Amino acid sequence: xxxxITADVADQPGATPATAERQQEAATRKASSIEMQGLHKRFGxxxxxxxxxxxxxxxxxxxxxxxxxxxxxxxxxxxxxxxEEPDAGSLxxxxxxxxxxxxxxxxxxxxxxSYALFPHLSxxxxxxxxxxxxxxxxxxxxxxxxxxxxxxxxxxLVERRVDQLSGGQRQRxxxxxxxxxxxxxxxxxxxxxxxxxxxxxxLQVELLRVQKRLGMTFVFVTHDQQEAMVMSDRIxxxxxxxxxxxxxxxxxxxxxxxxxxxxFMGHDNLYPVTARRGDRLTTALGELTAExxxxxxxxxxxxxxxDLLPGTVEGANHLxxxxxxxxxxxxxxxxxxxIGETTLQATVNNRGRHLPDVGDRVTVVVAPEDLITLSE
Ligand SMILES: Nc1ncnc2c1ncn2[C@@H]1O[C@H](COP(=O)(O)OP(=O)(O)OP(=O)(O)O)[C@@H](O)[C@H]1O
Numbered sequence: 016x017x018x019x020i021t022a023d024v025a026d027q028p029g030a031t032p033a034t035a036e037r038q039q040e041a042a043t044r045k046a047s048s049i050e051m052q053g054l055h056k057r058f059g060x061x062x063x064x065x066x067x068x069x070x071x072x073x074x075x076x077x078x079x080x081x082x083x084x085x086x087x088x089x090x091x092x093x094x095x096x097x098x099e100e101p102d103a104g105s106l107x108x109x110x111x112x113x114x115x116x117x118x119x120x121x122x123x124x125x126x127x128x129s130y131a132l133f134p135h136l137s138x139x140x141x142x143x144x145x146x147x148x149x150x151x152x153x154x155x156x157x158x159x160x161x162x163x164x165x166x167x168x169x170x171x172l173v174e175r176r177v178d179q180l181s182g183g184q185r186q187r188x189x190x191x192x193x194x195x196x197x198x199x200x201x202x203x204x205x206x207x208x209x210x211x212x213x214x215x216x217x218l219q220v221e222l223l224r225v226q227k228r229l230g231m232t233f234v235f236v237t238h239d240q241q242e243a244m245v246m247s248d249r250i251x252x253x254x255x256x257x258x259x260x261x262x263x264x265x266x267x268x269x270x271x272x273x274x275x276x277x278x279f280m281g282h283d284n285l286y287p288v289t290a291r292r293g294d295r296l297t298t299a300l301g302e303l304t305a306e307x308x309x310x311x312x313x314x315x316x317x318x319x320x321x322d323l324l325p326g327t328v329e330g331a332n333h334l335x336x337x338x339x340x341x342x343x344x345x346x347x348x349x350x351x352x353x354i355g356e357t358t359l360q361a362t363v364n365n366r367g368r369h370l371p372d373v374g375d376r377v378t379v380v381v382a383p384e385d386l387i388t389l390s391e
Pocket of ligand 1 (some may be wrong): 058059062063064082083084085086087088089090091238
């Protein structure tokens with residue numbers, strides 16, 4: 016890993032302090048930016064998997080492709096890997112046009128959901144396989160395998176056979192095997208989705224640490240918005256082969272550009288705007304003032320921005336509600352509130368104060384600065 020990255024990506028617009036720090040570390044390692052332009056892919060006559068994708072990924076970035084089943088995530092990843100050819104468009108990795116370059120000539124590796132390991136070989140033999148294929152000498156192979164095994168906390172397991180390991184350990188080996196050849200870009204296709212929740216969140220943290228230390232460009236595919244938010248520097252939300260929004264996790268969650276992104280990020284509080292007078296919006300909840308409402312026909316209210324007061328309190332942007340359901344989750348509680356015929360979800364942090372009970376009358380306080388409107 017002697018080459019340095021060619022562009023000072025930390026200076027590029029859109030680079031966050033976190034990515035700048037990461038990319039600083041990446042400067043001593045290889046990392047490549049990725050530029051996709053006008054990528055189209057059709058299967059048969061009717062299936063449009065990618066409908067003109069333009070996307071720039073910065074060197075050293077942890078970038079996630081997020082979207083529902085069938086939106087084109089895997090197709091895009093396979094085009095990056097060279098396993099699928101686009102019908103139109105171009106792909107530049109590390110400043111080099113690789114649109115026509117076969118997979119084995121790209122400095123790109125993939126980790127799949129199924130581990131694709133050799134079960135009868137030892138961890139060491141699995142990790143050394145790719146290096147052997149590239150003609151790396153035995154002594155150097157051993158050194159690299161030991162380094163990467165230490166990195167990914169596999170030190171004690173290298174002589175074990177893969178079929179004697181747990182699912183979580185196998186997934187770590189699959190990751191180590193992809194990393195040992197030091198690709199410029201690592202592609203990860205739902206690598207954690209087969210693991211149970213506890214192991215999954217543990218490996219999320221480890222994966223993030225490894226990426227930060229190695230400074231490689233990671234392109235990660237998931238349909239789980241929570242996972243995407245935890246892991247990513249930036250997220251691209253896809254639907255029907257189109258990119259809907261690209262942004263940092265907070266941007267995509269707090270400022271979704273349309274109702275599809277809002278719903279996909281888990282928002283339920285969306286209400287048609289039936290009348291509008293300046294910044295006064297009428298919805299089924301009543302009249303609310305929005306600081307920068309926008310011109311969209313749906314009002315979005317994020318559940319964690321709401322305050323609940325006991326009883327009836329009059330005021331601007333105060334709504335009278337009844338608690339229909341309460342889910343106590345320790346650190347916070349989730350409420351389903353009824354306002355007339357309409358329901359509203361609210362999330363309240365548990366700071367030891369009174370939490371309303373089912374059947375209680377409450378006043379919901381809505382902050383104008385937290386309201387935005389969206390279009391479908
Ligand atoms: N080899 C293929 N032949 C025909 N259709 C395909 C092929 N590969 C993908 N498709 C179709 O292209 C569309 C995009 O598929 P893709 O696998 O990229 O979606 P995805 O977002 O990765 O979905 P999932 O999360 O379910 O894996 C889907 O409609 C899929 O059925």
